[in-house]
Amino acid sequence: MFSYMEGKRKFLFCTDSEGVRNLNFLVCQALNENVLFDFHIFQEESEESFVNNWFSKQKMGAYLYISGNEDFVKRIKDKAIMAGFTEHDMQSLINGPVKKKLVCCTCHGVNEVSDQTHVVCVHCGQELEVSDHYSRRLDAYLGYVTIK
Incomplete structure (x- = not known):
């Protein structure tokens, strides 16, 4: 709004x-x-x-x-x-759905996410938490390793 x-x-x-x-x-x-x-x-x-x-x-x-x-x-x-x-x-x-780019902290591969909070990196298989930390340089959000 x-x-x-x-x-x-x-x-x-x-x-x-x-x-x-x-x-x-x-x-x-x-x-x-x-x-x-x-x-x-x-x-x-x-x-x-x-x-x-x-x-x-x-x-x-x-x-x-x-x-x-x-x-x-x-x-x-x-x-x-x-x-x-x-x-x-x-x-x-x-307006409408927002697609975010997410950079994997392990392999630095770029993943596309929408409203998920956790994803599996399509490049290395690492489970990532979608953070709200945005990098203007990368034009993407940062994905951190999920700690279990």
């Missing part, structure tokens, strides 16, 4: 067709408080070239909300970071 960030100069709402309703209450709050905002619904991936230009024209104090399916959110987030936004300048909400 999103939280409303007070004190920002401008809000940027960016969504695909699946994420529109997640932004309704934020848009209403921005309207009530008379805060400037841009709202864009992306229908096709080709439209995302617009995003690079859109992000490059924003001034300091802009805050970004991204809502949509997992691939859409990741693409937009990456473009925002390339344009100079930080993780503190945005919030995102993914």
Whole structure:
């Protein structure tokens, strides 16, 4: 769930067709408080070239909300970071299932998990606990050996 960030100069709402309703209450709050905002619904991936230009024209104090399916959110987030936004300048909400990459601490192989808490590494057979430790460098969560 999103939280409303007070004190920002401008809000940027960016969504695909699946994420529109997640932004309704934020848009209403921005309207009530008379805060400037841009709202864009992306229908096709080709439209995302617009995003690079859109992000490059924003001034300091802009805050970004991204809502949509997992691939859409990741693409937009990456473009925002390339344009100079930080993780503190945005919030995102993914609709639908989320697939995580998990790196095995034994063999460093990458496994794909969804909502499991324990998995067996497909590369080395080690039983792993899915942690909430995320590596930005690896773009994956860390899997630790399960202690019995």
